[in-house]
Amino acid sequence: MKAMVYRGPYKIRVEEKPMPKIEHPNDAIIRVTTAAICGSDLHLYHGLMPDTRIGHTFGHEFIGVVEEVGPSVQNLQRGDRVMVPFNVYCGSCYYCARGLYSNCHNVNPNATAVGGIYGYSHTTGGYDGGQAEFVRVPFADVGPTIIPDWMDSEDAVLLTDALATGYFGAQLGDIVEGDTVVVFGAGPVGLYAAKSAWLMGAGRVIVIDHLEYRLEKARTFAHAETFNFAEYDDIIVEMKKTTDYLGADVVIDAVGAESDGNFIQQVTGTKLKLQGGSAIALNWAIDSVRKGGTVAVVGAYGPIFSAVKFGDALNKGLTLRMNQTPVKRQWPRLFEHIQNGYLKPNDIVTHRIPLEDIAEGYHMFSAKLDNCIKTLVIANPS
Amino acid sequence: MPSTPYIANKPKDIPTPEALRARIPGWGVDLDPKDRPSYPREVFDPAGTGAHWDYPDEQQGREGRERSIEHGQLTPVFGTSAPLKGVSGSIRRYAYRYGEGRAAHWLILLLGDRVDAWGAHAKSFATLRPDNPITETGVLAEGRRHGIASRVGKRRVDVNHQWLDPIVVGGPWVAATAGAVLVARAIVRRARH
Structure with a gap:
């Protein structure tokens, strides 16, 4: 065969x-x-x-x-x-x-x-x-x-x-009515997660990526607001601004090990394989969610350690939820x-x-x- | 008046459920967190999976199958895609002496992967189908799938590091070739003296 x-x-x-x-x-x-x-x-x-x-x-x-x-x-x-x-x-x-x-x-x-x-x-x-x-x-x-x-x-x-994972990611966020949900990644899983967040009662759904054609799909397919992180000096600050400086209630990492946005993370995580992947999307998720909020991870990471901002997760009192679907x-x-x-x-x-x-x-x-x-x-x- | 989060109220710009329901097909159909497929996380229902065994029959061919030392036994079922063999197999088998919590386990496995790849490339040149970097990397898609138009003027962040990919792929080959040339030259020089 x-x-x-x-x-x-x-x-x-x-x-x-x-x-x-x-x-x-x-x-x-x-x-x-x-x-x-x-x-x-x-x-x-x-x-x-x-x-x-x-x-x-x-x-x-x-x-x-x-x-x-x-x-x-x-x-x-x-x-x-x-x-x-x-x-x-x-x-x-x-x-x-x-x-x-x-x-x-x-x-x-x-x-x-x-x-x-x-x-x-x-x-x-x-x-x-x-x-x-x-x-x-x-x-x-x-x-x-x-x-x-x-x-x-x-x-x-x-x-x-892909669909099951996006839907599962939205569930991991424990979304309640009116929540602001940010999804990192406008690939298939991110698009499905954004769409699923509405089914669970989200009040706002924001999708972040750097590929404009995918963000266009997030707007038309998933009815989401979109931010192209390449257009901003600091996407975290933009997320704070757009949420009245509160932060999102729920953030979903639908990117995983090969996330873009930080050259050092990319080189050490995906080129040199010194990490279980580039953790930039996960770090942005931790930093853009509000204190006491939930970060849901369905993007895949490898088994080796990754440079994750765990101190921020602790100090903000976050709930981190994740699994393979x-x-x-x-x-x-x-x-x-x-x-x-x-x-x-x-x-x-x-x-x-x-x-x-x-x-x-x-x-x-x-x-x-x-x-x-x-x-x-x-x-x-x- | 300061805004959230400097006061107790939630942000004010969230649309009403009625407005969302009118705009988003299916908005709120899974509103109840306790009526979602993955709630609660654990549901004890061994009869609901389709399994008609308490413990599965054990697959044949168990002898020599590598396993994590964090397992108490070899699992009853396992994949047989590419059994360990050769130098890379020995390296990988050595990696399985370490637990999954040890970096050595994973880094030695990665070393085994690279040795496996180098060996397979070298062996392929003794076959009727040697490795072909043009077809196997799929790089011809650059022409057929608008490689330039997909990148230029798009402000894509990944363009910043994609130039490293050919180095990651070809670098070891260039280094190995240079090393071989140096060794050959040294041998020739020594033979002349």
């Missing part, structure tokens, strides 16, 4: 790989129809995530058709169209039993600090991902869900991570919101490319060319 494979920092290609096999009785093999490139895939692509091995296939956002199931699988059969949460999880460990699916303890031998994720290095378990024609999906009775007939395929693939917990409510027309996930899709072009797709997304916001990868045209 054809699959995207990692060849070292900034280098990937499509290769012929052996077909994935059933390795556990509750495995399924999925023929991938559509996958997506996620902003957090760029951390792997740039060599930021420890234990990213040559030959590894990325891709944790994908949908497809069941090709084969293991002997203990009860809920799926060959031919089912399924959407697969980016979490690999068992459904029965201490954490899964409590709904913390992204923190599963039974699927990632390589680390205890993170659960299992498809196509996200051996630090998250060493599972090949879905930017391929076929992929192994463990615990087929737990994670995958049959795509409802009414659901658009592109919406389904966006539900496997337990995706499937979000789905029933998000299905309702899509059916009711409150959310139109695929409005942010800007590019659709064949698997063969994935190297250029990564470069385009990484370098932010061609007004790219979200790129879908067509692995097997259906």
Whole structure:
């Protein structure tokens, strides 16, 4: 089968790989129809995530058709169209039993600090991902869900991570009616977080980025006020000014490890890999939220230490909330919101490319060319 | 009169719920914090996950599989994307002697990643498909996807550091080549004497 494979920092290609096999009785093999490139895939692509091995296939956002199931699988059969949460999880460990699916303890031998994720290095378990024609999906009775007939395929693939994560980020903010919510990052997760903040009763939603075309999308798609931080000497001061010097009630970091805005953070965090990523968005979140406010983090960071302004967080009495998203917990409510027309996930899709072009797709997304916001990868045209 | 936060009132420029509901589709449908999918954070419901086991069957091929020393056992299920092998595999296996709280664990893993990449590049030149920096970096997208127009006049902050990317990618190769040339010259010089 054809699959995207990692060849070292900034280098990937499509290769012929052996077909994935059933390795556990509750495995399924999925023929991938559509996958997506996620902003957090760029951390792997740039060599930021420890234990990213040559030959590894990325891709944790994908949908497809069941090709084969293991002997203990009860809920799926060959031919089912399924959407697969980016979490690999068992459904029965201490954490899964409590709904913390992204923190599963039974699927990632390589680390205890993170659960299992498809196509996200051996630090998250060493599972090949879905930017391929076929992929192994463990615990087929737990994670995958049959795509409802009414659901658009592109919406389904966006539900496997980006939309669920944006919505989860807004929940982590514990938004109450009338809150001012600031979202750092106008990428897919930030756009969905901004949109979700309104559903939870925000009174103002402000999105910050330096890419004007993405801020335009934040205004039209997410009805948000926008600030281009490149236009201001100090974006924190602007946030204080626009909130009567109070600060925002809730700030969501939807950027993560490769945030821009500080050259030293960028060089030490993403070029030299001396931190778990550039922490500038997180620091701006801490500094722009009001005292006693909440900072929600859904942008991904690596496992190495980062230069975070923890003293400010302490002295301001902040609540910091974060996690990888337990995706499937979000789905029933998000299905309702899509059916009711409150959310139109695929409005942010800007590019659709064949698997063969994935190297250029990564470069385009990484370098932010061609007004790219979200790129879908067509692995097997259906 | 001073404004918030120098007085107790909340900021005054927040629109009314009616105005927001009229402008934003779905505004407030998830207003109740206790009626959101991730509330409360932990919900004990082992029967609701679809799992029909108390502990999963154990996957085969467990011998030699590396694991964090912070795990009490090898997990019953694990990925098999790229098993440890060669020099990079030895480096990575050494990294797993350290716990996740130690910088050594992660920094040695990063070293293993770089050795893995250098080895794979070198090996590729002995195959019918050597690594191709043009196609594998996707740099041709610069022409096809408006590389210049996407950057010029846009006040993009990332342009300040993107020039470092070719150095990050190509720097080790330039250094390795220079080192090889110096070593070769030294050998030749010694042979002449």
